[in-house]
Amino acid sequence: MTNPSDLIDFDSLLTLEERTLRDSVRSFVDTEIKPNIADWFEKAVFPLEIVPELAKLGLLGMHIDGYGCAGRTAVEYGLAGAELEAGDSGLRTFVSVQGSLAMSAIHKHGSEEQKQEWLPAMAKGEAIGCFGLTEPSAGSDPGNMATFAHRDGSDWVLNGTKRWIGLASVAQVAIIWAQSDKGVRGFVVPTSTPGFTATPISPKLSMRASIQCDVELTNVRLPHSAMLPETLGLGGPFSCLNEARYGIMWGAMGAARDSFEAALDYSAGRMQFGKPLAGYQLSQQKLVNMALEINKGFLLALHLGRKKDAGTLQPDQISVGKLNNCREAIEICREARAMLGGNGITLDYSPMRHANNLESVRTYEGTDEVHTLILGRKLTGIPAFR
Secondary structure: OOOOOOOOOHHHHOOHHHHHHHHHHHHHHHHHHOOOHHHHHHHOOOOHHHHHHHHHOOOOOOOOOOOOOOOOOHHHHHHHHHHHHHHOHHHHHHHHHHHHHHHHHHHHHOOHHHHHHHHHHHHOOOOOEEEEOOEOOEOOOHHHOOOEEEEEOOEEEEEEEEEEEEOOOOOOEEEEEEEOOOOOEEEEEEOOOOOEEEEEOOOOOOOOOOOEEEEEEEEEEEEHHHEOOOOOOOHHHHHHHHHHHHHHHHHHHHHHHHHHHHHHHHHHHOEEOOEEHHHOHHHHHHHHHHHHHHHHHHHHHHHHHHHHHHOOOOHHHHHHHHHHHHHHHHHHHHHHHHHOHHHHHOOOOOHHHHHHHHHHHOOOOOOHHHHHHHHHHHHHOOOOOO
């Protein structure tokens, strides 16, 4: 069985094109990622050499139309994200930062000149992007960001600090969000601009095969043409965050499925008291509970993906998917790790690595608490953020 966790014939809900894309990404992950990921994770290395391969598969900005992008559907993007995260969260995060955040910001809010300059190169993997919103003291509350952009003649000058900015030290372009006299503005900042400094954050216990950075902006001078002209206020960055949050609901289930498969395979071969672990009632209960949540998580992601493709998906519905699937995925990975016993703490097996990564995934693009309050507001009509 290609997917032993599939108890409901999930594939019957997918088109041939969707299954074909998913299978091509799964093959890439199985042959190029899984044999190497333990080493990359242990050495805290993001494998830049795979970026051209991701581009060849059409995964960079894959949901964007035109500009050399693949123009795939939301469901296809989600399926690809699940397969990438079955390899490692850091790899799906790369595709998310590149496509859902940096490229999406330019595509949604940029000028035609900005789109032509950056999107084709980013789709080919020839330019890497990052997205600078979070700050040391402004994570869940970006409205209190301290980074400021002031006018100096026809130029903009940016000063401030960003934190947890994925890919910033290897990026060629950064989308930086800053306060201005008229509200939050976005800027397309070549990372070679004087005053832009990115420093990788280390050591980390999570997302080790990925890059997150502190970014310092010291009198970064930009022409007026660097400003994203089609957005003013927090709606701009939030529209990009919603793209990333959507991908997370799929990706988290990919990590969960891979952890389940590791536990299933291990329990079938691990002999205890004369029979395999899989033959004991407690083991089967754990495996069944994991599989049920994986099936439900993928059904939820598919339903919301179909709504996204139909143009009817609402932001609070994205919170349903992000909150539920991250929360269930991390529990599945932890349970799978426990089934592996002491062997489960080694990098020979994936569940603990996935669980560690998901500590980051459930935190970024809105913590569990933030999404809970978004849904609480939806249910009661009362905002409880403050």
